Amino acid sequence: EPEVTQTPSHQVTQMGQEVILRCVPISNHLYFYWYRQILGQKVEFLVSFYNNEISEKSEIFDDQFSVERPDGSNFTLKIRSTKLEDSAMYFCASSFGTGKQSPLHFGNGTRLTVT
Amino acid sequence: KNQVEQSPQSLIILEGKNCTLQCNYTVSPFSNLRWYKQDTGRGPVSLTIMTFSENTKSNGRYTATLDADTKQSSLHITASQLSDSASYICVVNGQAGTALIFGKGTTLSVSS
Numbered sequence: 007e008p009e010v011t012q013t014p015s016h017q018v019t020q021m022g023q024e025v026i027l028r029c030v031p032i033s034n035h036l037y038f039y040w041y042r043q044i045l046g047q048k049v050e051f052l053v054s055f056y057n058n059e060i061s062e063k064s065e066i067f068d069d070q071f072s073v074e075r076p077d078g079s080n081f082t083l084k085i086r087s088t089k090l091e092d093s094a095m096y097f098c099a100s101s102f103g104t105g106k107q108s109p110l111h112f113g114n115g116t117r118l119t120v121t
Numbered sequence: 122k123n124q125v126e127q128s129p130q131s132l133i134i135l136e137g138k139n140c141t142l143q144c145n146y147t148v149s150p151f152s153n154l155r156w157y158k159q160d161t162g163r164g165p166v167s168l169t170i171m172t173f174s175e176n177t178k179s180n181g182r183y184t185a186t187l188d189a190d191t192k193q194s195s196l197h198i199t200a201s202q203l204s205d206s207a208s209y210i211c212v213v214n215g216q217a218g219t220a221l222i223f224g225k226g227t228t229l230s231v232s233s
Contacts (some may be wrong), residue, residue, distance in 0.1 A: 049223040112164030
């Protein structure tokens with residue numbers, strides 16, 4: 007079965023550094039998402055992306071965050087200047103559509119640790 | 122404020138037993154409700170998706186129910202297995218848009 011793949015599985019960075027988290031969504035999916043989960047807390051929506059633009063974003067997704075689909079297969083999340091509170095598990099997801107017939111498929115996440 | 126609340130927070134059962142997890146939500150307008158299973162260190166995996174017109178949905182040993190009037194859902198697991206040990210998350214799609222609202226999950230531990 008096709009999978010969403012994320013790299014790296016674990017990223018350690020110093021506060022103030024830029025990080026790029028990478029994702030390869032399922033190939034025929036049209037909608038792409040980033041979610042995050044701070045340790046011990048619930049999964050939170052960051053951003054959704056469709057037709058090469060952001061379709062929706064949450065309050066968390068401020069100017070420090072950006073997303074890009076640089077080619078036909080990769081979907082990236084960039085954090086320009088990381089803060090300690092950015093430490094979390096970041097999940098990429100993709101779906102064919104947005105309705106009931108289109109469940110989100112999640113990757114296994116990138117654990118970001120900001121020191 | 123749109124919220125999804127789950128109970129219990131954690132649950133321990135013996136292998137072979139049944140259990141029921143609860144979800145209450147205040148999300149409005151409502152599009153659909155989903156149950157996900159999340160193994161430790163892994164991404165969530167979809168179990169069921171229901172719209173407001175559906176009362177029950179099964180996926181193998183998992184059966185989800187939905188009462189859109191009372192804004193309550195449950196996930197019933199039958200004949201539990203050790204591999205059912207995971208976090209079960211209730212997720213609500215509040216509109217025709219894309220953002221999903223997650224509950225904190227119920228951590229289920231199945232012991233032999």
